[in-house]
Amino acid sequence: xxxxxxxxxxxxxxxxxxxxxxxxxxxxxxxxxxxxxxxxxxxxxxxxxxxxxxxxxxxxxxxxxxxxxxxxxxxxxxxxxxxxxxxxxxxxxxxxxxxxxxxxxxxxxxxxxxxxxxxxxxxxxxxxxxxxxxxxxxxxxxx
Amino acid sequence: xxxxxxxxxxxxxxxxxxxxxxxxxxxxxxxxxxxxxxxxxxxxxxxxxxxxxxxxxxxxxxxxxxxxxxxxxxxxxxxxxxxxxxxxxxxxxxxxxxxxxxxxxxxxxxxxxxxxxxxxxxxxxxxxxxxxxxxxxxxxxxxxxxxxxxxxxxxxxxxxxxxxxxxxxxxxxxxxxxxxxxxxxxxxxxxxxxxxx
Numbered sequence: 001x002x003x004x005x006x007x008x009x010x011x012x013x014x015x016x017x018x019x020x021x022x023x024x025x026x027x028x029x030x031x032x033x034x035x036x037x038x039x040x041x042x043x044x045x046x047x048x049x050x051x052x053x054x055x056x057x058x059x060x061x062x063x064x065x066x067x068x069x070x071x072x073x074x075x076x077x078x079x080x081x082x083x084x085x086x087x088x089x090x091x092x093x094x095x096x097x098x099x100x101x102x103x104x105x106x107x108x109x110x111x112x113x114x115x116x117x118x119x120x121x122x123x124x125x126x127x128x129x130x131x132x133x134x135x136x137x138x139x140x141x142x143x
Numbered sequence: 144x145x146x147x148x149x150x151x152x153x154x155x156x157x158x159x160x161x162x163x164x165x166x167x168x169x170x171x172x173x174x175x176x177x178x179x180x181x182x183x184x185x186x187x188x189x190x191x192x193x194x195x196x197x198x199x200x201x202x203x204x205x206x207x208x209x210x211x212x213x214x215x216x217x218x219x220x221x222x223x224x225x226x227x228x229x230x231x232x233x234x235x236x237x238x239x240x241x242x243x244x245x246x247x248x249x250x251x252x253x254x255x256x257x258x259x260x261x262x263x264x265x266x267x268x269x270x271x272x273x274x275x276x277x278x279x280x281x282x283x284x285x286x287x288x289x290x291x292x293x294x295x296x297x298x299x300x301x302x303x304x305x306x307x308x309x310x311x312x313x314x315x316x317x318x319x320x321x322x323x324x325x326x327x328x329x330x331x332x333x334x335x336x337x338x339x340x
Binding site for chain 2: 006008009011013015036039042043046047049050051052053054056057059060063064066067068071072073081
């Protein structure tokens with residue numbers, strides 16, 4: 001068996017996933033092959049490298065809050081109460097329905113008839129001539 | 144309490160804090176207050192880290208993780224517990240990342256790799272982290288996912304098979320291929336880096 005074929009088994013061997021017979025054969029090869037031993041060490045170091053690459057990653061302090069808002073949790077002092085996902089569209093539909101009902105009610109109950117026709121604009125009162133008595137508002141008695 | 148709520152670091156009921164994931168999932172499906180927060184606090188970092196390693200951008204990683212948790216929350220009443228919660232979550236994160244990358248067709252150059260938000264770091268550590276990130280980015284998304292689920296998140300072969308819906312034999316061969324690929328790319332990049340410095 002060539003080194004290439006052994007190399008393909010190194011990953012499974014590293015994870016203890018290689019069947020016993022093949023693992024024994026590989027171990028025998030590793031004793032005499034420095035190249036494959038080096039490969040095995042290198043593969044074993046990958047997990048460390050990968051974990052180190054993200055070890056300094058910091059999650060934003062408001063991450064949880066953003067998630068909770070996104071899923072519809074709302075804060076009640078002391079505990080969190082979930083707003084079911086179907087409630088929001090239901091609420092919107094109810095608001096829309098109310099608006100429609102309001103519009104219909106307004107349409108049918110709006111005042112109609114001649115007394116509600118737009119009144120003509122009030123006649124412009126000509127300015128009084130100099131010396132003429134000032135116009136007096138009609139009193140109850142005049143009617 | 145109010146301060147803790149404001150900063151998003153409130154603690155939950157002690158009973159929930161000691162419950163295992165399966166119990167928390169059930170509590171969550173029953174809408175017990177605090178259950179979802181506990182799952183969130185346990186898996187916040189692993190989810191963001193996995194997404195970061197897949198996407199290479201800490202902000203996008205948080206977006207992906209946030210979307211994954213929203214999907215978890217919406218689907219948890221239908222979660223039957225056939226796989227571990229973590230496997231399910233990682234599958235969602237991985238699929239979201241693969242989808243985003245497919246849409247964006249990301250090509251990341253070494254200079255373009257954004258470092259995670261970090262305090263003062265030794266430059267060698269940062270350089271190694273960048274080389275590792277670039278090596279991950281140079282891999283195909285499928286191989287990267289399998290490598291991260293094993294070497295970042297420590298999933299077993301069976302869990303990876305469940306998460307990626309692959310046969311066990313395929314997981315074994317692809318993981319071997321992924322590690323060899325990472326090793327070759329990393330070696331090449333390290334040589335280039337040493338040549339430049």
